[in-house]
Every structure is written in structure tokens, then in C-alpha cells.
Amino acid sequence: MLLDYHMHTYLSDGRDTHEQMVASAAFKGISEIGFTDHISLKPVGWALPIERIDEMIARVKDVQTGDTQGVKVKFGVEMDYFFGMEKQIQEILSKLPIDYVIGSVHFIDEWNFDTDVKEYDTIDINRFYRQYFKAVQQSAKSKLFDIIGHCDLAKKFAYYPTFPLDDLYDEAAQTFKKADVVVEINTSGRIKPCEEFYPSAQFLERLAHYKVPITLGSDAHVEQNVGQFFADAIAEIKALGYKEIARFTNRKREMVRI
Ligand SMILES: [Zn+2]
Numbered sequence: 096m097l098l099d100y101h102m103h104t105y106l107s108d109g110r111d112t113h114e115q116m117v118a119s120a121a122f123k124g125i126s127e128i129g130f131t132d133h134i135s136l137k138p139v140g141w142a143l144p145i146e147r148i149d150e151m152i153a154r155v156k157d158v159q160t161g162d163t164q165g166v167k168v169k170f171g172v173e174m175d176y177f178f179g180m181e182k183q184i185q186e187i188l189s190k191l192p193i194d195y196v197i198g199s200v201h202f203i204d205e206w207n208f209d210t211d212v213k214e215y216d217t218i219d220i221n222r223f224y225r226q227y228f229k230a231v232q233q234s235a236k237s238k239l240f241d242i243i244g245h246c247d248l249a250k251k252f253a254y255y256p257t258f259p260l261d262d263l264y265d266e267a268a269q270t271f272k273k274a275d276v277v278v279e280i281n282t283s284g285r286i287k288p289c290e291e292f293y294p295s296a297q298f299l300e301r302l303a304h305y306k307v308p309i310t311l312g313s314d315a316h317v318e319q320n321v322g323q324f325f326a327d328a329i330a331e332i333k334a335l336g337y338k339e340i341a342r343f344t345n346r347k348r349e350m351v352r353i
């Protein structure tokens with residue numbers, strides 16, 4: 096079965112409505128999707144203001160009870176991970192009637208490396224990669240999240256360290272396995288400067304080696320990107336021996352055949 100567990104609507108930094116995203120999934124033969132608008136404890140322009148969470152819950156409910164053209168609709172969120180703010184994150188998550196939560200690292204200290212590109216030319220990239228991989232492992236160990244979002248986002252703007260990444264990949268894959276989290280194959284990286292999925296093929300090989308469970312997410316911000324490059328993603332994971340992907344209901348994981 097095909098599912099797309101990562102997408103944004105106009106409520107955070109997406110463009111389209113829930114209905115448009117559902118219609119696109121139906122058209123593309125995707126049987127299950129999950130809405131994952133951003134929630135961030137730090138005030139950022141691309142996240143849903145905390146005061147609008149009720150509106151988000153109501154919108155997803157509306158869609159679920161309306162005509163979904165055969166597409167099963169799940170309620171997820173993409174939650175920012177900040178080291179030291181685990182309690183506050185847990186507090187918000189515990190109040191949400193969600194099926195799953197994607198934990199994402201978009202910040203190193205006060206720097207939003209996902210959007211503030213200028214900084215890359217002024218920082219120590221080697222150090223940045225080490226900080227990023229530490230943070231993403233902390234997010235897994237926090238046990239706050241069901242899915243680790245775009246797990247090598249540090250490469251987004253195609254700045255790379257001078258050292259080989261093998262050891263960081265291996266260590267992160269072992270941490271994910273130990274923390275029992277699911278990692279998403281986030282296909283949106285292909286339309287970013289790095290021009291490849293998150294995680295990279297080399298990182299994914301390590302995840303497969305340690306049998307880290309995976310799922311699929313397009314990270315679509317517009318309806319036409321729902322399920323983008325999924326045929327390639329599925330071929331890649333099957334070639335590594337994956338036969339199942341994870342789906343969630345009320346934060347309970349279940350593996351389904353692809
Ligand atoms: Zn993200």
C-alpha cells in the first residue's frame with residue numbers, strides 16, 4: 096500500500112487546502128495520507144501559531160468526515176525539536192488527538208538552518224554537521240516522536256563537510272534503532288539544492304543494515320507535490336530489502352506491505 100505521511104496546508108507554510116491535498120492523493124492512487132502542519136515552540140513564520148491548534152484539529156476532522164474519495168486521512172504534526180524543551184513539547188503533544196508526530200530539527204541554537212541560507216558561508220560546516228547529527232539523535236532519544244523527519248537535513252543547501260559522513264550515518268542509524276523510531280524517506284530533498292532524498296542513499300543503506308523501520312513522506316507544500324518521486328523511493332527501499340513501511344493510528348505503529 097502507498098501512503099504519504101508528510102504534507103503541509105495553508106495552515107502552516109503550505110499553499111493548498113486539505114481538500115486539494117486529498118484530491119491530489121486520490122488522483123495519484125495514494126491510499127492513505129497524513130497532514131503534518133508545523134508546530135514550533137519558538138515563534139517562526141512557517142509554523143501554525145499555537146492559538147490556532149483548535150482550528151487545525153477541526154479542519155482535519157472536517158476532512159475525515161467528508162468525502163475523501165477513498166483516501167484514508169490521518170492527523171499528524173511536524174513538531175520542532177529543541178534540546179532542553181522536551182517537557183513543553185510533550186505538554187503540547189499530549190493534548191493533541193493525533194495519529195503520529197514527526198520530530199524535526201530545523202534549528203541549531205538560534206539559527207534556523209532550514210531557511211536562513213546566508214549563514215552557511217560564514218560558519219564551520221564540519222562543526223555544523225556534528226551539531227546537526229547530535230541534535231537529530233537527541234530528538235530520537237527523547238522518545239517524543241514517532242517519526243524522525245528529513246534525518247539529514249544539514250545537506251539541504253549542498254554544503255558538505257570535508258570528512259566522510261560514514262561514521263555519523265552509522266552512529267545515527269544505531270541510535271534510531273535503539274530508540275525504536277521510524278525514519279521517513281522524505282522525497283522533497285530532490286527539488287532542493289542537495290538534489291537527493293533525505294536520507295541519502297548511503298545513509299539509507301545504514302538504516303537498512305540496522306533494520307530501522309521506515310515510512311514515506313513527500314513533504315508537499317502544494318497539491319501537485321503529494322507523492323512526488325514515490326516510484327523511485329519505493330524502488331530504492333525495495334532494493335535494500337525493505338518489504339514494509341510504517342503507518343500509525345492513535346500513535347500506535349503497524350507495518351504494512353509495500
Ligand atoms: Zn521540516
Ligand SMILES: [Zn+2]
Pocket residue numbers: 101102103173314
Ligand atoms: Zn515538512
